[in-house]
Amino acid sequence: MKRDKKRINVRAYLYSLPMGIWVTLFFAIPIAIILIYSFLEKGLYGGVEWRASLAAYKAILNPNFLIVIWRTVYISVIATAICLLLSFPASYAMARSRHQTLFLFLIIIPFWTNSLIRVYAWINLLSTEGLINNVLIKLGIISEPIPMIYNLFSVILVLVYMYLPFAILPLFTAIDRFDFSLLDAARDLGCGRLRAIILVMFPAIRSGFFNALIFTLIPIFGAYTVPLLVGGMGSTMVGNIIVDQVQKTRNWPLASAFSVILTLISMIGVMAMLGSGKKKEEMNEKLL
Numbered sequence: 001m002k003r004d005k006k007r008i009n010v011r012a013y014l015y016s017l018p019m020g021i022w023v024t025l026f027f028a029i030p031i032a033i034i035l036i037y038s039f040l041e042k043g044l045y046g047g048v049e050w051r052a053s054l055a056a057y058k059a060i061l062n063p064n065f066l067i068v069i070w071r072t073v074y075i076s077v078i079a080t081a082i083c084l085l086l087s088f089p090a091s092y093a094m095a096r097s098r099h100q101t102l103f104l105f106l107i108i109i110p111f112w113t114n115s116l117i118r119v120y121a122w123i124n125l126l127s128t129e130g131l132i133n134n135v136l137i138k139l140g141i142i143s144e145p146i147p148m149i150y151n152l153f154s155v156i157l158v159l160v161y162m163y164l165p166f167a168i169l170p171l172f173t174a175i176d177r178f179d180f181s182l183l184d185a186a187r188d189l190g191c192g193r194l195r196a197i198i199l200v201m202f203p204a205i206r207s208g209f210f211n212a213l214i215f216t217l218i219p220i221f222g223a224y225t226v227p228l229l230v231g232g233m234g235s236t237m238v239g240n241i242i243v244d245q246v247q248k249t250r251n252w253p254l255a256s257a258f259s260v261i262l263t264l265i266s267m268i269g270v271m272a273m274l275g276s277g278k279k280k281e282e283m284n285e286k287l288l
């Protein structure tokens with residue numbers, strides 16, 4: 001028995017070894033480097049000086065930087081909430097449809113095109129001389145172009161477009177596994193359609209909502225290209241500051257400090273969601 005257990009442990013170790021090496025090389029070590037750099041001094045010509053310093057974290061307390069952090073959180077929460085609101089009816093319709101393969105194909109098609117091309121397509125649509133304004137003017141609905149680009153509206157709109165598929169796919173997977181006969185049973189017991197979905201379906205597909213939230217919130221939180229191309233001066237996000245500090249001012253400690261804060265906020269959000277999920281499961285077990 002002991003030999004069998006040892007063999008099982010050795011096999012489990014060998015199976016997990018490639019993943020452990022991968023996580024160490026491409027996740028743990030880079031984060032460790034960023035964390036160390038954030039506590040060092042800026043080099044005279046860029047890079048870092050190997051002297052401990054909290055200057056980077058003190059610089060983050062600059063009111064201008066705090067405004068950018070707050071704006072990043074605001075844009076990320078709004079865009080993620082819109083993605084979740086739009087993804088549920090879309091995922092529900094796909095799960096109940098006979099043409100699931102076609103709908104999945106239509107959702108995946110945008111990934112075949114470079115993201116920059118899709119962003120520039122939105123620029124052509126939203127600009128003052130773009131398609132939308134031209135159509136509205138020709139129809140007589142407006143007399144002057146509407147400023148739909150280089151503001152928070154355009155940033156949130158394009159972010160929702162870019163990351164909506166990341167919310168639909170995991171939610172569709174969860175809904176597709178759901179037993180829809182439970183909704184019929186709830187209706188037979190007196191629940192309305194909407195109430196049955198909220199009380200019966202939502203708890204069953206909680207994991208899908210959680211995955212959709214993670215797959216949209218974290219990449220939106222670190223977005224760089226969209227606010228750079230379709231946002232104005234008042235739409236700068238933390239990702240833009242990190243790139244500017246690395247490429248322009250070459251302040252690696254400050255860029256690392258922003259990256260650490262970005263990572264911490266993302267981890268806190270994930271841990272909070274995991275904690276709330278566990279509490280709900282414990283409450284359900286007690287009720288049962």
